Amino acid sequence: xxxxxxxxxxxxxxxRTVPAQTRPTAPASARTPSQPRPExxxxxxxLIVGIVLAALNLRPAITSLGALFxxxxxxxxxxxxxxxxxxxxxxLCFAVFGVTAPRLSRRFGPAAVVCAxxxxxxxxxxxxxxxxxxxxxLAASALSLAGIALTNVLLPVIxxxxxxDRVGTMTGLYSxxxxxGTSLAAAATVPxxxxxGGSWRAGLLVWAVLALVAVLPWLPVAAAARREKRAAAPGxxxxxxxxAGPKIVRSRTAWALACYFGLQATGAYITMGWLPQIFxxxxxxxxxxxxxxxxxxxxxxxxAFVIPNLAGRMRNQGAIAVTLGxxxxxxxxxxxxxxxxxxxxxxxxxxxxxxxxxxxxxxIGLRAKSPAGVxxxxxxxxxxxxxxxxxxxxxxxxxxxxxxGWDLPLTVMAALLVPQIALGVLAGxxxxxxxxxxxxx
Numbered sequence: 001x002x003x004x005x006x007x008x009x010x011x012x013x014x015x016r017t018v019p020a021q022t023r024p025t026a027p028a029s030a031r032t033p034s035q036p037r038p039e040x041x042x043x044x045x046x047l048i049v050g051i052v053l054a055a056l057n058l059r060p061a062i063t064s065l066g067a068l069f070x071x072x073x074x075x076x077x078x079x080x081x082x083x084x085x086x087x088x089x090x091x092l093c094f095a096v097f098g099v100t101a102p103r104l105s106r107r108f109g110p111a112a113v114v115c116a117x118x119x120x121x122x123x124x125x126x127x128x129x130x131x132x133x134x135x136x137x138l139a140a141s142a143l144s145l146a147g148i149a150l151t152n153v154l155l156p157v158i159x160x161x162x163x164x165d166r167v168g169t170m171t172g173l174y175s176x177x178x179x180x181g182t183s184l185a186a187a188a189t190v191p192x193x194x195x196x197g198g199s200w201r202a203g204l205l206v207w208a209v210l211a212l213v214a215v216l217p218w219l220p221v222a223a224a225a226r227r228e229k230r231a232a233a234p235g236x237x238x239x240x241x242x243x244a245g246p247k248i249v250r251s252r253t254a255w256a257l258a259c260y261f262g263l264q265a266t267g268a269y270i271t272m273g274w275l276p277q278i279f280x281x282x283x284x285x286x287x288x289x290x291x292x293x294x295x296x297x298x299x300x301x302x303x304a305f306v307i308p309n310l311a312g313r314m315r316n317q318g319a320i321a322v323t324l325g326x327x328x329x330x331x332x333x334x335x336x337x338x339x340x341x342x343x344x345x346x347x348x349x350x351x352x353x354x355x356x357x358x359x360x361x362x363x364i365g366l367r368a369k370s371p372a373g374v375x376x377x378x379x380x381x382x383x384x385x386x387x388x389x390x391x392x393x394x395x396x397x398x399x400x401x402x403x404x405g406w407d408l409p410l411t412v413m414a415a416l417l418v419p420q421i422a423l424g425v426l427a428g429x430x431x432x433x434x435x436x437x438x439x440x441x
Contacts, residue, residue, distance in 0.1 A: 040224065042220075043162075043221065043224060044162070046217050046220060046221060047158070047162055047217075047221055048170075048173070049217045050114075050214070050217035050218050050221055051155060051158060051159070051170065051173065051174045051177075052173060052174060052177045053118075053177075053210075053213060053214035053217060054114060054117075054118055054151050054155060054174070054214050054218070055155065055173075055174035055175070055177035055178040055181065056177045056178070056180065056181035056184075056210065056214065057118065057121055057148075057151075057181060057207075057210060057211045057214045058148050058151060058152060058178050058181060058182075059148075059178060059181050059182035059185065060181050060182070060184070060185035060207045060210065060211075061121065061124065061125060061141070061144045061145065061148065061207065062090050062145075062185075063182050063183075063185040063186040063189075064185040064186075064189040064203070064204055064207050065086075065141070065204065066186065066272075067185070067186055067189040067190050067203075068189060068190070068193060068200045068203055068204065069083070071200040072137070072200050072204075075200060075201075076131070076132070076133060076134050076137055077133075077134070078134045079134075082134045082138075085138070086134075086137075086138060086141065088390060088394075089138065089141060089142065089145065090145055091265070091269070091386045091387075091389050091390045092386075092387075092390060093142055093145035093146060093148075093149055094145065094148070094149045094152060094382065094383070094386040095149075095382075095383045095384070095385075095386040095387040095390075096149070096383075097145070097146040097149035097150060098149045098150070098152060098153045098379055098382050098383040098386070099379060099383045100150070101113065101149070101150050101153035101154055101375065101378070101379045102153075102375045102376050102379045104150065105154060105157065105375050109222070109225045109226065109229055110154045110157045110158055110161065110225075110371075110375065111158065111218065111221045111222045111224075111225040112222040112225060112226065113150055113154055114150070114151050114154050114155070114158065114218055114222075115215065115218035115219060115221070115222040116147070116150070117146075117147035117148070117149075117150035117151040117154070118147060118151065118211060118214045118215045118218055119147070119215050120143055120144065120146055120147030120150075121144045121147040121148055121151075121211045121214070122208055122211035122212045122214070122215060123143055123144075123147075124140045124141060124142070124143035124144025124145070124146075124147065125140075125144055125204070125205070125207050125208035125211050126205070126208040126212075127140040127143070128140035128141055128144070128204065129200075129201035129202070129204045129205040129208075130201070144211075152378075152382055153375070153378045153379045153382055153383075154375065154378070155174055156171070156361055156364050156365045156374055156378045157371050157374045157375045157378060159171055159174070159365055160365050160368070160370075160371045160374040161371040161374075166312075167308075167312050167362065167365040167366060168308045168309045168310070168311055168312015168313065168362055169308070169309055169312065171308040171312070171358065171361055171362045171365060172304060172305040172306065172307070172308035172309045172312075172358065172362075173305065175300075175304035175305065175307075175308055175357070175358035175361060175362075176301055176302070176304040176305040176358075178304065179297070179298075179300035179301045179304045179358075180301050182297060182300070183294065183297045183298050183300075183301065185207060186293075186294065186297060187294055189203050189204075189206075189207075190203070192206055247437050248376045248377060248380045248433060248437075249380075250436065250437045251377075251433040251436040251437055252426070252436060253367050253426070253427060253429065253431055253432075253433055253436055254367075254377055254380055254381065254433050254436075256423050256426035256427040257360065257363060257364060257367065257377065257381040257385075257427045258380060258381040258384035258385050258388070259384075259385070259388065259419075259423045260321070260356075260360055260385075260420060260423040260424050260426075260427045261360050261381045261382060261384075261385030261386075261388075262384065262385035262386070262387070262388025262389050263388070263389075263416055263417075263419060263420035263423065264354075264356035264357055264360060264385075264420060265357075265385055265386060265388070265389035266388065266389040266392035266393075266416060267328065267353065267354065267356070267392075267413065267416065267417070267420070268354050268357065269389055269392060269393045270392055270393050270396050270413060271293075271296060271350055271354060272293070272297070273393045273396075273397075274393070274396055274397070274400075274409075275289075275292070275293050275296060275347070275350070276289040276290055276292070276293050277289075277400075278335060278339060278406050278410075279292055279339060279340070279343055281339075281405075281406060282339035282340040282343075283340050284339075284340055284343055288343075292343055292344065292347040293347070295344070295347045295348065295351060296347045296348075296350050296351040296354065297351065298351070299348060299351025299352055299354070299355070300351060300354060300355055300357075300358075303351075303352065303355040303358070304355060304357075304358040307320065307355055307358050307359050307362070308358050308359070308361070308362040311359055311362045311363065311366070312362060312366070315430040316428050316429060316430050317359065317362070317363055317366075317424075317427075317428035318424060318425035318426075318427075318428035318429065319428075320359055320424075320428070321356065321359060321420075321421060321423075321424020321425060321427070321428055322421050322424065322425065324352065324353050324355060324356050324359065324424075325353065325356075325417045325418075325420055325421035325424065326421075327349050327350075327352040327353040328349070328350060328352075328353030328354075328414075328417045329414055329417050330349050331346045331347075331349030331350040331353060332350075332410050332413050332414035332417070333414065334346040334349065335406070335410055336406075336407065336410045336411070336414075339406070353417075356420070356424070359424075360381070360424075360427070363427055363428060364377055364378050364381055367427070367431070367432055367433055368432055368433050368434065369432050369434045370434070373432070373433055373434055376433075377433055392416075395412070396409045396412065396413065399412060
């Protein structure tokens, strides 16, 4: 990521000039004077639009498929094994492709990689409705998921790079957009499919349009970033420092963030995958169970904006992690004791608990001093976290099948919140990975 240390923008979009950052190892007398480089006035507003549109596209590829999965499976003649593989692919792709984000970001710049990621999302969503077998559908889905994985990792970097004084606000904005896109695709895909004639292919194709729109604002942003990269000295100390970066595996905070991310993702995937079944087994109708899941997901829209803003104003975010975990414990306890009688309350409580995602994304931006540190921390925490999350839904399903009920799975789900709370306290401490890795100013 050769250009992230060139300048710090406190208010993107304002018409002004920002002097290049001085090299940390060169004495003042040895520096070569450089002309200030103007930041175009359009950059800040276009970046905000681009961030919101990118976030809106980070989950429809998954939740739109979930809404039509039975029709897709029947239409393509998928076996049960292949269908199970497709449901496990998102977390695996997020882990595998997310690892590549730091290297791509250093070489091409984060804005260019996000632009390419959005193009990959659009291409995959355009291709998969026209596939005629499970292998082609899986490959097209993997292309979209690869683009999502890169964008997942780099949006916190974009925020840190261009909005360093508004990390909480901007993280809240795109977290809210992400939650909105998730809920919108889950709720609107089936009605839109019916309106378009009932074909699952048309219902999935609609979401490619939104992804294509998301590419547009990133084209000029990526072009501006390339011009800045060409203007920077290729062998500058800032570039070398960015390439070196902190050694992430030495940081206890990085490990705490990765494990916290993994456990909160585990809870979210279990909730999305199994909550309707829990309610249905308790005697709740199928339609009401679907509405209850929607309520759980919609809770993330307003809270995804509030929580990052609150976290960004606090030096220690551990208290928020504890509060969210306690909401989840009460929700799981209610499901255990009276799943049908208090269904709406438990859905609301679990919706609040699942807002650990915007919290951990905010902490990623706060636990590193530089964009170079954020990109490494984001890739590490998300890739390791998604790997940790893969066995959770499978384990719950196996326990449910083995025990014939939900008492044992719910006990396990509640028990996982205990280490999640402890890890959130550790990850929320006011320290940075650079300090822990011995890279003090």
